[in-house]
Amino acid sequence: AAIPPHGETVRFTFTPWDQQQPLPGPADLIVGLAPAARLRAGTGLLPALSAALAPGGALLLAEPLPARAWTFASGQDESWWNGPGAGPALPTAEAWETALATLAEPQAKSLASAPWPALLLAARKQEEAAEAPAPSTTPIRLFADAASTPLAEALESALTTAGAPVTRATLGDSVAPRTLKGGKVIALLAPDATALPATLATLTTLAETARGAAAGFTLVLPGGEADAALALGRVLANEMPELKPHRISLATGLAPEEAAARLLPELLGTAAEPEPELHLTATARLAPRIVPGPAPA
Known part of the structure; x- marks a missing residue:
C-alpha cells in the first residue's frame, strides 16, 4: 500500500x-x-x-x-x-x-x-478521566486596592476552595520581605485617573519588596486605568527579570465570580500554556504576539 x-x-x-x-x-x-x-x-x-x-x-x-x-x-x-x-x-x-x-x-x-x-x-474510546491537580501549597499574598475589593473577595474564595493558602491585604499596607518569602504575590488594582500616580508608586514599592523574596508576582487589572498599569508591569518585567512579573488584564463587564474563575488556572499555574501577559474575556484567552507583516509603503 x-x-x-x-x-x-x-x-x-x-x-x-x-x-x-x-x-x-x-x-x-x-x-x-x-x-x-x-x-x-x-x-x-x-x-x-x-x-x-x-x-x-x-x-x-x-x-x-x-x-x-x-x-x-x-x-x-x-x-x-x-x-x-x-x-x-x-x-x-x-x-x-x-x-x-x-x-x-x-x-x-x-x-x-x-x-x-x-x-x-x-x-x-472513552477519554481517560484527568487527574485533579493537587492543591497548591505555595502561600499566596493577595493585595488589592479599594476598587478591586469585590474581585479580591471572589478570588480569595476561589483560591481557598482550590486548596491554596491565601492571605489578603490592602495594596499599600506595610509589608516585610520575609513575609513574602517563597510565596506568590498577586496585586489587583483598578485605579482611576486621580489615584493612578499613587497606585503605580505603591505597586513599584510592592515589586521591590517582593524582589528576591517572592516565588512569583502577578499583576491583575480588572479595570480603571489599566493601560498605564499594564505599561508599568512591562517596565517591571524588564527592570526586574528575576521577579518574572505576569500581567493579566480583564475584559470589562466580567462579574467578580466569573473573573475569579477565569483567573484561577493562571494563578495556580495549571494553565496549559502559561503566558507572561494575557487579556481574559468571558470566552477568550488572548496573548500578544508579534506577527511579521508587509513593509510600510
Whole structure:
C-alpha cells in the first residue's frame, strides 16, 4: 500500500497482524473494511480494536450484514458459523449495536452504497478521566486596592476552595520581605485617573519588596486605568527579570465570580500554556504576539 498524498504530516504504519498478539497501538483512528467478516470474528473483534485505540480515539468499520450472497459463498465453511468470535461471522445490526455499547458515541448506520446489506459502524474510546491537580501549597499574598475589593473577595474564595493558602491585604499596607518569602504575590488594582500616580508608586514599592523574596508576582487589572498599569508591569518585567512579573488584564463587564474563575488556572499555574501577559474575556484567552507583516509603503 502507498502512503496517500500529503501523508508526510501523518504517521502511517502497515503491519501484518498476528491475531494471537495485540494490535499495535495506540492509534487515534482505526479504519476497517469488513475486518470482522474476513477474520470470521464477528463482534468478537471489537475488544482487540478497542484495546489498540488511544483514549478518545475513533473506530470506523464497514461490515456486511447477513445476506444470501455471503451464505452461498461461505456458508459451507464451518468457521463461518462457529468462528473465534462469540457469534457468527456476520452479526445482525442489533448484535453490532449491543457490542458497540461498550464504547463511547456508538453509531450503526445502514451503508446504502454497498453492493449488499452492510453497516457503517463508528465509536470512540472513552477519554481517560484527568487527574485533579493537587492543591497548591505555595502561600499566596493577595493585595488589592479599594476598587478591586469585590474581585479580591471572589478570588480569595476561589483560591481557598482550590486548596491554596491565601492571605489578603490592602495594596499599600506595610509589608516585610520575609513575609513574602517563597510565596506568590498577586496585586489587583483598578485605579482611576486621580489615584493612578499613587497606585503605580505603591505597586513599584510592592515589586521591590517582593524582589528576591517572592516565588512569583502577578499583576491583575480588572479595570480603571489599566493601560498605564499594564505599561508599568512591562517596565517591571524588564527592570526586574528575576521577579518574572505576569500581567493579566480583564475584559470589562466580567462579574467578580466569573473573573475569579477565569483567573484561577493562571494563578495556580495549571494553565496549559502559561503566558507572561494575557487579556481574559468571558470566552477568550488572548496573548500578544508579534506577527511579521508587509513593509510600510
